Amino acid sequence: MAQTLYPRGTVKKIVKAHSNRALSTNVDILIYLNYALFMQELINEATIKSKQSGERGISAKSIKKISENTLRKYKG
Template identity: 85%
Template sequence: MAQTLYPRATVKKIVKAHSNRALSKNVDILIYLNYALFMQELLNEAAIQSKQAGERGVTARSIRRVSERTLRKYKG
């Protein structure tokens, strides 16, 4: 039996409760992929920011610096 990364039914219920719209069959997969892309870009931008600031690695401060800008890119 294949193990899923997240509970599909739970994600669909939460999204449906917040959107009050009909959802397509694989909307949870699209949401998960969008989340994965967001996290990847957030970490990439934070790595660039921390390198420019002369830090050794990615810190919470470097993530906070780029989070607002990255969130704006993904706002639908």
């Protein structure tokens, strides 16, 4: 049996507890994929911002500057 990247049952329980709605069978996979896309965009934008600022690498400062805009894009 293959190892999963995250505990599917736990993710479903958490989401169900917060939403009080019925969940589809593969909703946890969609949540994980959305999270992965969010993190990828966050890192890409932070890299661009840090290069524009003349920094050598990504810093907490560059993440903070772009996090609000990136979060706004992914708000459901």
